[in-house]
Amino acid sequence: MSPWKLYLITAAAAFAASLALTPLARALGLRFVLDTPSGGVKTHKNPTPLLGGLAIAAAFIISLSAVRLFTSFPTGTLHTLRGFFAGAVIMLLLGLVDDIKKPSGLSVATKFAFQIAAALVLVHYGVRIRFIQPDYLAVALTVVWVVGVANAFNIIDIMDGLCASQAAAASLGFLLIALPSEDLYVNFAAAALLGAAAGFLPHNFSRRRKIFAGDCGSLFMGYTLAALSVSTQYSHTNPLGVYAPLLILAVPIYDTFFVSFLRIRRGNSPFAGSKDHYALRLEKMGFSRHEIVAWSAVVTMGLVLCAFSATQLPIWPALVVYAADAAAFALMSVKIARVEM
Numbered sequence: 001m002s003p004w005k006l007y008l009i010t011a012a013a014a015f016a017a018s019l020a021l022t023p024l025a026r027a028l029g030l031r032f033v034l035d036t037p038s039g040g041v042k043t044h045k046n047p048t049p050l051l052g053g054l055a056i057a058a059a060f061i062i063s064l065s066a067v068r069l070f071t072s073f074p075t076g077t078l079h080t081l082r083g084f085f086a087g088a089v090i091m092l093l094l095g096l097v098d099d100i101k102k103p104s105g106l107s108v109a110t111k112f113a114f115q116i117a118a119a120l121v122l123v124h125y126g127v128r129i130r131f132i133q134p135d136y137l138a139v140a141l142t143v144v145w146v147v148g149v150a151n152a153f154n155i156i157d158i159m160d161g162l163c164a165s166q167a168a169a170a171s172l173g174f175l176l177i178a179l180p181s182e183d184l185y186v187n188f189a190a191a192a193l194l195g196a197a198a199g200f201l202p203h204n205f206s207r208r209r210k211i212f213a214g215d216c217g218s219l220f221m222g223y224t225l226a227a228l229s230v231s232t233q234y235s236h237t238n239p240l241g242v243y244a245p246l247l248i249l250a251v252p253i254y255d256t257f258f259v260s261f262l263r264i265r266r267g268n269s270p271f272a273g274s275k276d277h278y279a280l281r282l283e284k285m286g287f288s289r290h291e292i293v294a295w296s297a298v299v300t301m302g303l304v305l306c307a308f309s310a311t312q313l314p315i316w317p318a319l320v321v322y323a324a325d326a327a328a329f330a331l332m333s334v335k336i337a338r339v340e341m
Helices: 003-032 052-067 077-100 108-124 135-155 162-181 184-205 214-229 239-248 250-265 278-284 289-312 315-336
Strands: none
Touching: 003 052, 003 184, 052 077, 052 184, 052 214, 077 108, 077 135, 077 184, 077 214, 108 135, 108 214, 135 162, 135 214, 135 250, 162 184, 162 214, 162 239, 162 250, 162 289, 184 214, 239 250, 239 289, 239 315, 250 278, 250 289, 250 315, 278 289, 278 315, 289 315
16 A cells, blocks of 8 residues: 555544544533633633543544555654653643642643653654754753743634634644655644644534543644654755754744743743734734634635755755744734733
């Protein structure tokens, strides 16, 4: 069977599993873990079950395990996937405990400690940044990157469909860009996360059967994408190709830096919740939530094309691509920062 058919099967299986398992996760959340609106940064009006992340994670693991029956992975691939699973499960359980302990949740120090441990699991299994020397610096930056991206997806999870749609779009981006490298485990993992995140979206958007991914879902998706981003080669054309993940994951990364900057400028902790997110500011400007989620996904897919271009072009045109995208985000920041929240 051709790799493309297997990737489609993996994505479809993950989608079906996520679609089927999310109602079970919702029933579990209704009984044990509800996110109750309490003012502040909360934007929903009714108590809503969490634990959607359990369905996403289960669908991801089930689909990858099932495709193993049809595929002969190269030597060492299963070892790497075990590292993916082990670290992702740590993130999932961390988020689950944090969801259960809401509204207070776990302390920032506790969360960072377990997130660093999950990142070090990846490093132990040989998944780390390869283009930086010496090794200890590469390991340190890998940990910072994995923890940062995982938290970026946690931070952007402030609107129905936003986090999961960004995860799906970014997964598709990594799948398309990793194809020429023939890193099978990256392609299959990206296809699995694409399907799992997409299968969750109908339930997340539903009014009557709504469920949130929770911290367990956002941290799991962010961690998996961070792991994917350091697991493949992006370009043999120019050295700037290795920065393609910055474009693919630009929307959640941007939101993280944007809200942190505004909080610090007001003298608040960057870890303190606030309504400074770009999505909430766009809503204040008159955009509907569905429009914001849809346009955010479109922007990410446009950035995927930019990332692919940056891996194929000579160094100077690639530099122009990065600079143009950075300028666009800067101009957007100036405009939406003026919105009164």
